[in-house]
Structures are given as C-alpha cells and as structure tokens.
Amino acid sequence: MIRITLQPTDNVIETINKIRDVKDLNIELIIPKESLLFENSLNLKLIQFEADKLEKSIDFITNDEIGNNLIESLLGRGSETYAGEETQTTIPKEKAKISLPRISLPKLNIGFLNNLKATLRNRFGGRKEIIIPLGILLILLASFIWYGLNVPRASAKIVVHSQPLTKSVTVKVRAEASTDITNKIIRGSTLSTTIEATLEKDTTGTKTVGEKAKGKVTIYNKTSSEIKLDKGDKLTYEGKSTDLNYYLKEDVDIPATTSTSDPEVNISGKANAEITAADIGDSYNIDDEKTLVVSGYKRSELAAETDGKISGGKSEQVKIVAQEDKTNISNELKTTSTQQAENDIKNKLGIGQKLVLGSTQTQIVKESYTKNVNDESDKLSLTQSVSADGLVYMDSELNRFIDEYVKDVIPQNFVLSEKDREVKVEVLGNSTNSVLTSKEADIQVTLKTFVVPNINEDQIKNDLKGKSTAEAINIISSIKNINSYEFNLKPVVPFFRKVPKDINRIEITIVKE
Amino acid sequence: MFNLPFLEKADTDINKFLSLNINAKDIRCLAFYFDGESFKIIGSGKKDVPEGCVRNGMIIDKDIVCEAIKEAVFKATENIEDKTKKTVVAVDGGITLGLTTTVRLKRPTTGPIKLDEVQDLYSRIMEASYIQAHNKVLQNTGDPDLELDSITTSDIYLRIDGQNVATLEGQHGEMVEAAIYNSFAPSFHVKSIQNIMKRSGLEIIALGSQMYSVVEWIKNPPRNCLDFVIINVAEDSTDIGVVFGGGIISSKTLNIGYLHFIKSVSSKMGLSLNEAESVLNMYSQNKLTSSEIPVVKSCLEDTISIWLDGLKLLFEDFSGVKTFPPKIFLSGCGIDIPDVVEAVKGESWTKTIPFKAEPEFSTLTFSDLSKVVDSTGSISTPDWLYTAAASIIYKEIMGI
Numbered sequence: 072m073i074r075i076t077l078q079p080t081d082n083v084i085e086t087i088n089k090i091r092d093v094k095d096l097n098i099e100l101i102i103p104k105e106s107l108l109f110e111n112s113l114n115l116k117l118i119q120f121e122a123d124k125l126e127k128s129i130d131f132i133t134n135d136e137i138g139n140n141l142i143e144s145l146l147g148r149g150s151e152t153y154a155g156e157e158t159q160t161t162i163p164k165e166k167a168k169i170s171l172p173r174i175s176l177p178k179l180n181i182g183f184l185n186n187l188k189a190t191l192r193n194r195f196g197g198r199k200e201i202i203i204p205l206g207i208l209l210i211l212l213a214s215f216i217w218y219g220l221n222v223p224r225a226s227a228k229i230v231v232h233s234q235p236l237t238k239s240v241t242v243k244v245r246a247e248a249s250t251d252i253t254n255k256i257i258r259g260s261t262l263s264t265t266i267e268a269t270l271e272k273d274t275t276g277t278k279t280v281g282e283k284a285k286g287k288v289t290i291y292n293k294t295s296s297e298i299k300l301d302k303g304d305k306l307t308y309e310g311k312s313t314d315l316n317y318y319l320k321e322d323v324d325i326p327a328t329t330s331t332s333d334p335e336v337n338i339s340g341k342a343n344a345e346i347t348a349a350d351i352g353d354s355y356n357i358d359d360e361k362t363l364v365v366s367g368y369k370r371s372e373l374a375a376e377t378d379g380k381i382s383g384g385k386s387e388q389v390k391i392v393a394q395e396d397k398t399n400i401s402n403e404l405k406t407t408s409t410q411q412a413e414n415d416i417k418n419k420l421g422i423g424q425k426l427v428l429g430s431t432q433t434q435i436v437k438e439s440y441t442k443n444v445n446d447e448s449d450k451l452s453l454t455q456s457v458s459a460d461g462l463v464y465m466d467s468e469l470n471r472f473i474d475e476y477v478k479d480v481i482p483q484n485f486v487l488s489e490k491d492r493e494v495k496v497e498v499l500g501n502s503t504n505s506v507l508t509s510k511e512a513d514i515q516v517t518l519k520t521f522v523v524p525n526i527n528e529d530q531i532k533n534d535l536k537g538k539s540t541a542e543a544i545n546i547i548s549s550i551k552n553i554n555s556y557e558f559n560l561k562p563v564v565p566f567f568r569k570v571p572k573d574i575n576r577i578e579i580t581i582v583k584e
Numbered sequence: 585m586f587n588l589p590f591l592e593k594a595d596t597d598i599n600k601f602l603s604l605n606i607n608a609k610d611i612r613c614l615a616f617y618f619d620g621e622s623f624k625i626i627g628s629g630k631k632d633v634p635e636g637c638v639r640n641g642m643i644i645d646k647d648i649v650c651e652a653i654k655e656a657v658f659k660a661t662e663n664i665e666d667k668t669k670k671t672v673v674a675v676d677g678g679i680t681l682g683l684t685t686t687v688r689l690k691r692p693t694t695g696p697i698k699l700d701e702v703q704d705l706y707s708r709i710m711e712a713s714y715i716q717a718h719n720k721v722l723q724n725t726g727d728p729d730l731e732l733d734s735i736t737t738s739d740i741y742l743r744i745d746g747q748n749v750a751t752l753e754g755q756h757g758e759m760v761e762a763a764i765y766n767s768f769a770p771s772f773h774v775k776s777i778q779n780i781m782k783r784s785g786l787e788i789i790a791l792g793s794q795m796y797s798v799v800e801w802i803k804n805p806p807r808n809c810l811d812f813v814i815i816n817v818a819e820d821s822t823d824i825g826v827v828f829g830g831g832i833i834s835s836k837t838l839n840i841g842y843l844h845f846i847k848s849v850s851s852k853m854g855l856s857l858n859e860a861e862s863v864l865n866m867y868s869q870n871k872l873t874s875s876e877i878p879v880v881k882s883c884l885e886d887t888i889s890i891w892l893d894g895l896k897l898l899f900e901d902f903s904g905v906k907t908f909p910p911k912i913f914l915s916g917c918g919i920d921i922p923d924v925v926e927a928v929k930g931e932s933w934t935k936t937i938p939f940k941a942e943p944e945f946s947t948l949t950f951s952d953l954s955k956v957v958d959s960t961g962s963i964s965t966p967d968w969l970y971t972a973a974a975s976i977i978y979k980e981i982m983g984i
Contacts, residue, residue: 080636082839083839083894084844084847084887084890107639109726110640110839111724111725111837112723113724113837113898116897116901117893120897124893137726140728144726
C-alpha cells in the first residue's frame, strides 16, 4: 500500500497521472481540504474509473466534510440522503385550481402533424372530402413503411460442436512478482490496513487493603539497668489464638527499677510509647490493660501494657489488575481486530481484486492500557492498533494466466466458451507442500468450460445486416465448425424481406451440442 | 479613428450592447449593434488572465479579473463613438446548471385560463425546478448549503389540449402542458459577478447561460434542430447539454477542458504554458514539421484518453435520460485540436451509452449564428462562438 498526498490545486488529470506513476497496486489517496477535486463529484468517479482500468485499488481519505459526502456518495453509502431525479421532486400541496399530477421529461414532439395538416389545407383548399381519405391513405402508408422498417427481427440459431474442458493447476500468488506461466506464478500484491479498537473487561485479581491498628503502651522495666528500645522493636500480644505483633513507632528509654528503703519493694521504671500493628486488620484491635511481651526480654525483665485501646485496625478485599487480565484482553482484542481488518481489506478491494482468504496477517502496533498490573480497578480497558496485510490478486490476471495455460490444448479456430466458464479457486493453506501468508499463497485453480468454435457474434450481425434471406443463409452456412443452423426473419412483411440494418434486431444464439 | 457608418447616430445607442465572457483562460468582450434584423459585431477585445484567477467559471481573483474586464471592454469599444455600458454576461457552463421542467395538469374547468392561474402554475414550476436543481447540485458538489439563483428562464413550449400556444392566459382548454427551461448558478457567483461588473463600470442587463444561448441559435435556421446533444469543450471544463424539443433537459460538466490539454503538452515537453499553447496552436493548424507532430500527439494521448473516459461517465450520469438523440454538436476552443475531435468521433458510443442510433457529429461555427454578422472581420474562430451567441439573450430581454 502506498500513500499519495495530493495538493489542494491538483486537478483530476494530475491526480490520475500520479496514480499511474506509482507501481503499487493499492493506493491511499490523501485529498486535502478544499481540494479542486471536490468541486465536482465526477472528478472522484473518473479517478476511481481510471484506477480500475489500471487495476489499482484506491482508498480515498480526506478531512474535508463536503469531500467526505462525495466519497460516501461515490461508494454508495450515503446516496440515500440525496433526493433523486425528477420523479422524486416534491411539489407543495395544491391550494387553488391547478393540480400538478407529475413532473416528467417532454416526450414526443408532434409538431410535424400540425405542419402536415397545414400543408394539406393549403394544397387542397380545405376540401374535406379529398383531405380525409388522402390523409388516411398517407397515414396507412407511413405506418406500413414504419412497420416494415422497424418491426421485423432476424434470428439465427447456430448449433456448434463443443467439448468440455476441465483443467486444474496449483498456482502460487506472490506479492510484487510478475506473472510467470512456466513457474506457475501469478502477480499479487499486499493490501494493508490499520485497525484501532478498544475493549473493556472486568479485572480478576484481588488484594486485601486496610488500616493497621495503633495505640499507646506503658513499658515497665523491672531490671536495675536502664533499657533502650529502638524504633521498630517488636512487642507481642499472646492473648489470642494467634500471636499479634506490634512495633514501636519511636525509640524509647525505660529507666531502671528504683530501690526503696524496703528491700521487698522496688518501683519499676516505666515509659510510654506508641505502637503500630504489624499488619492490617481488625484482629489487631485489643483492649486496654492488655499485657504485651517485648521481644528479646523476659516478662520478669520488661513488660508492656496497653494504655487505652489499640484500635483502628481494619481490612477488606478489593479487585486489582492481574497480569493475566492484560494478556487475555490483548488476545481477545487481537482476534476481533483481525476479523475487522480482514473485512476492512475486503472493503478496500478494487474492482476485479480478490483477497486470498486466510492470508490476512496482523501485528499489534501499539497497545494502550488504562491501568497497570496490581492497580486497584474493577475494569481494564485496552486500545489496540493492529496493522494487517492481506494478499490480493487481480481476477483478470488469473484469467489471463488460465487462458495462457490452456491455450495449447485448444484446437485452431476454437476458443474457450465465456458463457459456460467457471473458475474455482481453493486456498491450499499452510502445510508441508503449501504456504499461506500475506506475501505468498498457494491456490488450486480449476477451470471448467467448453471448447467451442471461434464465432464472433458481433461480426456475424454486421455481416448479416441489410442482406437478403438467401445471402444471410449463405453467410451462416459458410461459418466453419458448425453442425447445423436455423435462420428466421419474422414477421414477414412484403417489400421488407431483408435482415434489419439495426443490429439490435438481429439475434444470434449459439447452441452447444 | 475609424467609425462604422451605423455608429454615427447617437439615438441608436439603445441597440448597442456588450457581451462579456469570463472564463479560466481569458476575458472576452464583444460590442454589438442590433439593427432590427441582425446583430452586428462592431468591436472585440480579449485579455488573458493568469492561471487560477477564474476556475470553472468562478472568479477567484476579483482584482485581476476586474482589470482584465476593463481592458477587454476598452479594446472592444475603442472605435465606438457612443460607448455603451449595457452588458450581457454569459456565465460559463462549468458553474451553471440547466434543466427543463415539464408539467402536465388537468384543469377542473375548460373556461379561460386567468392570470392568477398562470402565475400560480409558474410559481409551482419554479419551485419544482429549484428543488430539482438543488438536488443535482448536491449530488455534484456534496454541499447541501449551496444557494442557487435562477439566471435564465424560458418557455420551451406551452400546450393546451395538445396544441401549441404562445401564451396560456385567456386560452380555453382542459389539459395544460408547460415545459420551462431554467438555468441556475450559485448565489455567491451571481453576487460576485454583480460586484465585479459594478467595479468595472458596467451595467448588467442580463446574466445568462452560455449553453442556453447557443441552443437557442441551433433551434433557428440553418440548423433548425430540436433534438440534439451539445458538447462544449471549453477552457477548463467540458459541458454536455441534452436537448429535446428545443429545451435543455439537463446539462452536466466535466472538469477537463482545453487548458488541461495545454498543461499536458507543457509538462511533457517542459514548456511554459504560453509556449505550450503556441505549440498546440501550430499543431492544430498543421504547421509543425513531420517529426514534431508525433511528439505533440503523444503528449496529448493520455489526457485525451482520460477526457474521453470522463465524457462517457458524464453521459452515464444523466440518470433522467433514457435515450440520447444521435445528433451531436461539438463546440468550444478545445475542438480546435484535431485529436479531440477524432477521439470523440472514433469512440463506439452505442456500446455503452443509450444513443438512439450511432451518433453523428458536427462542429458548430459562426455560420450557425445566422443573424450575427462580424463587421470587424476578425472574429470567426470557434473560441468566440459562445460570446457571440449571448446576443440572443439581449434580444429576449429587450423583447425585440
């Protein structure tokens, strides 16, 4: 696929020359806003027509609003928005005396009858007794001549020998190659398109989120030495089925026990500290005056007691984006985009172009996700750009190949019958002996037709026109390789027994035996 | 200063007028004197305009066009004593749309047709015609907002109970049939012409379709033809009009014309547009050497082939025409090129286009404007035909 970007001043001739000058068979024609081409819808029609003649596919692209209207109209998508010709013209409802039943083109001009009447009146002085019979006679005579000249039709039925012909051959369609009968290659080309699609899916990953419980403790030092605890030192509450760990939020110094005059009585040193639960969840919420063990110390050395409730702990389950979600959505969207790309390529096919089914290959060009893996979200959306290439060939190229391929088996003065011609194409697919890609594909082509004598119907019509019946029969009987024939001229009108000069009134029917 | 004898009377000024043709290649002006019988060309002026100043009949650069008009008018009237400002402007086919609307109706009474009945009929025809024209313009341009102005209206025929009549009012009858031709141009273009004519010091007495004026002449002797196709290979477009019963049923335009053939020679031979035009003129007049002729021929070949394809598509676009009349008149500056005429004559038209019979082609010349006399002796080439043909519009407008 090649892109031609036009200038606003490029006219229809310059545009067609640019299309001619490129070798690529598939062209994206970028037409700028306010291009000269949009001044007349026929410009686009002519470009399309010439491209078809060159067996090239054109994809019109523009940002011009009016231009898009014309392109849609050309492609037959928007035609329904346009009112039609005269027959669809609406006329306001009648208010007064005149009604307008319909609007149409003028038909037969009957002015000559008035002239004829006037001439007769002048010549015969208005004598009705002469004028009327003479007029009737003239009308009858004119009708007879008209009938003789315009009504008879000639028909010839020619019965010919025919032989069925069936040939099947494996052919390789190859992009950018030349058609080669010897190596059984047909010239193909790659038609490309880019699809951008978006898909949104529910996420499947989960995670627990919440708050850690917090609170205050009083730590009692029962030893005779001061104890320094560091931020992050662990305290454990052992009063539940599972031990609950908490950590100090700051460094804390707990003074040593103070001795009193009574050796039995010692006053433990104490200090207040703040703790945070090791994990989230309400299970870490504990009541006032609960005892915690300080890690690394015996209860007899150091102990902590909650000073008020340890609270605020909570947890819940939320949905998150899992890696699997990204993989799944990407694969699903690629499948949809591939289908869409194949349809798009089919829509882009020019007249006579055929897509090798299954040859469309896609590649992800860009992916844009709305969330990353582990992001909290119920939904994940993906916008994916997919480029696709499909292998195409021209129907005419295939037919030329076949004609050339079978020409050696056709006897002289015989041709392949076009009427009964049937060409079947089967894509062989990917196997050990065949390939199917966007660049190359093996196809099985089967031709079914008949070999018939080479009879040019137009030539026979031209030979027959204006000839007498006997001459016509001589002409038909002299045609080579025919079995039998019939010739008729109907209806038979006296004085008009020749084959009509209007070839539209000569019918040639070739019948195979 | 040389004065023609009939210009000496000051009171004949009413019969003097100008015909102005604004096209993509040049501005042309003819000065006419109508002596009651024939239109005498008493002066001519032409001024080339640069490429792009006028496109498909639309005026792109008003300043340049205004100056060119002044110069063309000056040249056309420099030898005239009583200079006239009254001007008939023939609007290029590329921008006009002509069609005939036919209406048949049955009256509830056979009594005399009254004026208000006629007025009502005409207003309905006009409305229907405008809708038809608007739809066609929409199909051609894709622009639903384009406003149109009627620039020419003419009765093709009026019939009561199958008999032709000159006017409807006062006539008795039950079945009334009227075919009215209307030519439309975009409103912005009409305003643009009015503005530019004012700036040029000219007074518009009529704006008319070029194709309509030529068709009116063909209906008269020596052709006396009522059913035909006219192909005008104009400066930057080719217009086709289909005429039945003397009325232009429909007209359509292809945006390829004489200038494209010049450009084709210019680009392939590496010449300027002026040089290419002179080479093409010499080629058309068979003044090139035998070695040069094939070169120019090959330069034209591709463009003519595309033009011919365009012409076929244009015919196929006449969706309202079932069969085309086989008589075809060729006109316009493009038919000076022999290859253009050969191409159109050599085509097997009946294979793809529903002609009633194999078309017969003939070329329109000045002799087809039977009542136009060139008193200057210098205006006889086909490129002046449309400017001269516009004189018939003056006759209709003035009722003379």
